[in-house]
Amino acid sequence: MRGGADVDVLVVGAGPAGAAAAITGARRGARVALVDRARFPRDKTCGDGLTAEALRLLETLGVDLPAGSAQAVRCVVLVSPRGRRVQLPMPGDGWHAAVVARRDLDHRLVRTAAAAGVQVVEGAEVTEVHPERDGVTVVTADGTAQRARWVVAADGSWSTLRRLLGGAPYRPGLGGWTAFRRYVRGIGDDRLWVLFTAELLPGYAWVFPLPGGRANVGFGVPRDSAVPGRTLTRRWRELWQGPLAEVLGPNVEADDRDRAWPIPTDFRPECLAAGRVLFAGDAAGVVDPMTGEGIAQALATGIAAARAVTAPHADPAGAGDPAAEADRVAAVYRRAVVDRLGTDLRLAAALGRVLAHPLGANAALAAVDTCDWTRRCFARWMFEDYPRALLATPRRWRRGVFRPPGASLRPGAPPLSPGAAG
Numbered sequence: 001m002r003g004g005a006d007v008d009v010l011v012v013g014a015g016p017a018g019a020a021a022a023i024t025g026a027r028r029g030a031r032v033a034l035v036d037r038a039r040f041p042r043d044k045t046c047g048d049g050l051t052a053e054a055l056r057l058l059e060t061l062g063v064d065l066p067a068g069s070a071q072a073v074r075c076v077v078l079v080s081p082r083g084r085r086v087q088l089p090m091p092g093d094g095w096h097a098a099v100v101a102r103r104d105l106d107h108r109l110v111r112t113a114a115a116a117g118v119q120v121v122e123g124a125e126v127t128e129v130h131p132e133r134d135g136v137t138v139v140t141a142d143g144t145a146q147r148a149r150w151v152v153a154a155d156g157s158w159s160t161l162r163r164l165l166g167g168a169p170y171r172p173g174l175g176g177w178t179a180f181r182r183y184v185r186g187i188g189d190d191r192l193w194v195l196f197t198a199e200l201l202p203g204y205a206w207v208f209p210l211p212g213g214r215a216n217v218g219f220g221v222p223r224d225s226a227v228p229g230r231t232l233t234r235r236w237r238e239l240w241q242g243p244l245a246e247v248l249g250p251n252v253e254a255d256d257r258d259r260a261w262p263i264p265t266d267f268r269p270e271c272l273a274a275g276r277v278l279f280a281g282d283a284a285g286v287v288d289p290m291t292g293e294g295i296a297q298a299l300a301t302g303i304a305a306a307r308a309v310t311a312p313h314a315d316p317a318g319a320g321d322p323a324a325e326a327d328r329v330a331a332v333y334r335r336a337v338v339d340r341l342g343t344d345l346r347l348a349a350a351l352g353r354v355l356a357h358p359l360g361a362n363a364a365l366a367a368v369d370t371c372d373w374t375r376r377c378f379a380r381w382m383f384e385d386y387p388r389a390l391l392a393t394p395r396r397w398r399r400g401v402f403r404p405p406g407a408s409l410r411p412g413a414p415p416l417s418p419g420a421a422g
Helices: 016-027 052-061 102-115 160-164 229-241 243-248 295-310 322-354 358-368 372-382
Strands: 007-012 032-036 070-072 075-079 085-089 098-100 119-122 126-131 136-140 145-153 177-185 192-195 204-210 214-222 259-263 277-279
Touching (some): 007 136, 007 295, 016 052, 016 145, 016 295, 032 102, 052 295, 085 358, 085 372, 098 204, 102 119, 126 160, 145 160, 145 295, 160 277, 177 229, 192 243, 204 243, 214 229, 229 243, 277 295, 295 322
Parallel strands (some): 007 032, 007 145, 032 119, 075 192, 145 277
Antiparallel strands (some): 070 098, 075 085, 126 136, 136 145, 177 214, 177 259, 192 204, 204 214
């Protein structure tokens, strides 16, 4: 890529989207810097669940799951509003679903980026962004300025870069979820539970198992300005006294304080780029609107952004109009994200409306529980073993697409050290 900049690609935000962009860019020969205001390892409030798609993308990036932190999911239990329990066996040929604490997963991603040659800068909060004709200058709180030909903004739903560029940030109440999470210990059940209660629909509660008898327990509901925070807090307490108590058993103990966080699901392709800045992950609003799952989508958009800015159309040997070059890159990136996620996100939003009512949720789980075949098929569909809207997109059909093998990750990789990723 041509010179005139400190780096070819500057990635802001070192979560899954940002780390995926940094790793991909570096492996495609770009000079890449990755900055984050946090220092790793750090906690990220999340459900910690990884779908088959997320696991395969991690495998593609060369990320090993940290030893002692990854729990493979072998069985899923769905609970309907009427209390019906449906057990879904997961395929045994590799990893099709897992739970990994985000503190450990994100630390592993940042370390992988550093090993790929990425310049990792922690504890660096972005305070200024200056778009230029053929690049972008980013300034951090300590006064350091770095000029890049391209910037990937993977800085979350409250994207600082979008705000600094004059764009509207994600605003609560305009689409998305609110979620609560608590880590617990003393769990004797390694199954993954999803509970649909009438009070939460189309949201749900979960128990996601972690190694050592721990679990990530929480619930998520679509954001509604008519539901005050105190009502959600009351529902959280009621869950612990009712459905969750039955699942968790008598020996459960809190292992962390309760945390709440917003989940954006307002995907708009026109907001994926602003000049030479591409938005990825939560900053792009690509979270699944039915489940609130976003790690696979974050990884996919980070990879797509890095490919867009490192492809030949992004570096025409220094010739041509820089503005036209930026338009070409933005168009390529938008097309890649829409092709990969657009139909799936629309289908998920439609299905979310069906699950908003107890009648729809009860009927859906009754259909899932028809026979072993329906249970196996739904388990694969639920955990994104193949694209959610695959039947509606024949261009993605290929041999074996409905029965792909699981990821071949190495959960026996060395444990993470508490040190920085550099």
